[in-house]
Amino acid sequence: MSPETVLAAVDAAIASPFSTDAFDACVMQTYGRFPLALERGEGCRVWDTQGRSYLDFVAGIATCTLGHAHPELVDAISDQIRKLHHVSNLYYIPEQGQLAAWLTANSCADRVFFCNSGAEANEAAIKLARKHGNTVLEAENPIILTAQASFHGRTLAAVTATGQPKYHKGFQPLVQGFRYVPYNDLAALEATLAELDAAGETVAAILLEPLQGEGGVNPGDRAYFQAVRQLCDQRRMLLILDEVQVGMGRSGQLWGYENLGIEPDAFTVAKGLGGGVPIGALLVKASCNILQAGEHASTFGGNPLACRAGLAIAQVMERDQLLANVQARGEQLRAGLQELVDRYPNLLAGVRGWGLINGLVLRNDPNVTPIALVKAAIEQGLLLVPAGAEVVRFVPPLIVSAAEIDEALAMTERALLAIAGE
CATH class of the missing domain: 3.90.1150.10 (Aspartate Aminotransferase, domain 1)
Structure with a gap:
């Protein structure tokens, strides 16, 4: 032809x-x-x-944070694609640095890793938790706890982290190293930790949604999350929050954790961050900024087009309150x-x-x-x-x-x- x-x-x-x-x-x-x-x-x-x-x-x-065809989002990405829409992370990307600066200035985080989606952000968080378990806690096979009825994405590790068996069917063997606990149930969490202690297992992190979206719109209990924060501090576990659905203002606060009176060690965001342009991010505090050069990457993550969209979302959110x-x-x-x-x-x-x-x-x-x-x-x-x-x-x-x-x-x-x- x-x-x-x-x-x-x-x-x-x-x-x-x-x-x-x-x-x-x-x-x-x-x-x-x-x-x-x-x-x-x-x-x-x-x-x-x-x-x-x-x-x-x-x-x-x-x-779609700003709905459809919002003029300022349209103008921002139209302008950017005429200039430069994608380059490799082998180089500095000014728009990426600007968006990271806004995110860290407006959250408890100190550093940002950019990717393309919520699932990818959660994959990065899972790798962060594994490295924390391996290097900081010196555990050979660290465990990550997640909640029943949770949803963390469709990639293999993220779907394993998801505490809903219907998403696991047909994809076994799943990724090892996850255990599920009931959401908002402190006694059940403490019992699981005691059981793992008795078996000689080390929990590296607890990964939770501040509000479970796909699991039925279940808001987190403030007292529960504050107790989880204390347990993580006592046991040197990371508290990682999946803010993919509730982050960027959807909860009524910029971040869902603000409704719970806590700060996580790390959290993930996607969805509303780009207002419909694919972008995701893992945000971490300096204390767990342990991923080094070559240990994680994303070809499209944080490219100029996606980050320009994120900056437009941020600017409109602030200006229009x-x-x-x-x-x-x-x-x-x-x-x-x-x-x-x-x-x-x-x-x-x-x-x-x-x-x-x-x-x-x-x-x-x-x-x-x-x-x-x-x-x-x-x-x-x-x-x-x-x-x-x-x-x-x-x-x-x-x-x-x-x-x-x-x-x-x-x-x-x-x-x-x-x-x-x-």
Whole structure:
């Protein structure tokens, strides 16, 4: 096939109308997709290929911090890609240094390692914990404790760290060196530590989410996390927090750990950091800054384009005081969802969350499942996302307005009644 023929075929493919059949014929079926093809967005709204609009309370699964097509994010990445979008980390990258300076100035961390995603950030954290166990604690096979119902990513070590067996099925043997404990249960954690002590095992780190997102929007208990912090100090274990979903303001604070009254030794962030441009990071205190040159790397990590996006997100968050909006709109959303719970106690069991990550907990009605409610909400023009077997998650962009919260609540009620037959 000549180059001209190849180019003509590519042009024809780009110009042809979107087809789900053509998509499914060549893309691996690793997602359970809803029959919806989105092609553009603005603010908190997106439009599908048929021209229908939707209020987006998924935000790329807690990722599109400033919503869609935010002019300052568009300008920043457009300007950057015209100048320099990628170079190797063999050289200094000014934008990377600027973003790292902002992150460390606005957190408890002293150093940053950049990568591309939350899973990669957690992989870096796992390697940090292993090296701490090997070199600082002098343990040959150190253990990392994680929580049941946690979620840390899809790479092999990250999925092993994830305390949900459904994600492990079919991928054995898993990575060794992990143990799971119940979330927010100090007695169970202490019992596990005693058991491992008796067996001569060394725990290098505890890896926890400040709020479990995929596990059902379960907020961390303040007293529990403060006790865990004390245990880590006493036993020289690292306390590592997975802030991939709640970091960058989604919890109502810049970092989820601020809701718990503690500081971790290290934490991971991704999702909202780039507002939809792929970027992840591991942030560490100087006391555990032990990864040396050649011990970890990422080809695309911290490239100029991704870091310029992160800087734009940071600038808009500060200038527009988005944390105040997250707190106000989060309270409004939780109050409205609680009103639905009060009106339909036979269908709904409760509401939980922080800031603009909130979960509506469903009863055991066979018709009112998370998937059923999400599908019904799509019909109403609202995008939501499941979180576990009994929860529907509401994670709109951090710029969401009071009117859009009210609109989403009305759509949710109509969707609920549609599937409940009331």
